Amino acid sequence: xxxxxxxxxxxxxxxxxxxxxxxxxxxxxxxxxxxxxxxxxxxxxxxxxxxxxxxxxxxxxxxxxxxxxxxxxxxxxxxxxxxxxxxxxxx
Numbered sequence: 001x002x003x004x005x006x007x008x009x010x011x012x013x014x015x016x017x018x019x020x021x022x023x024x025x026x027x028x029x030x031x032x033x034x035x036x037x038x039x040x041x042x043x044x045x046x047x048x049x050x051x052x053x054x055x056x057x058x059x060x061x062x063x064x065x066x067x068x069x070x071x072x073x074x075x076x077x078x079x080x081x082x083x084x085x086x087x088x089x090x091x
Contacts, residue, residue: 001041
C-alpha cells in the first residue's frame with residue numbers, strides 16, 4: 001500500500017471515487033500543510049467498531065484497563081477458561 005497525499009484544493013473528484021481507490025492505500029487530505037482528513041481501507045470492522053474507536057469515553061475505559069493490567073497483571077485465556085469451566089476447542 002502506498003500513502004497518497006492531496007491538497008484540499010486539488011481534491012475535486014467525488015468522495016466515492018476516492019473511497020473506491022482506498023484499497024491502494026491511505027489518502028491524506030491536506031489544508032495549509034496540515035492533514036485534515038484521511039480515506040483509508042477498513043478490514044474486519046463494522047460501524048460499531050469504528051464509532052467506538054473514536055469515542056473518548058470508550059478510549060478512556062480502555063486506557064484505564066491497560067493501566068490496571070500493567071499494575072496488577074491479569075489472567076491468561078487458559079486461566080479464564082478454567083475459572084469458567086469452559087474447555088478449549090483445540091484438538
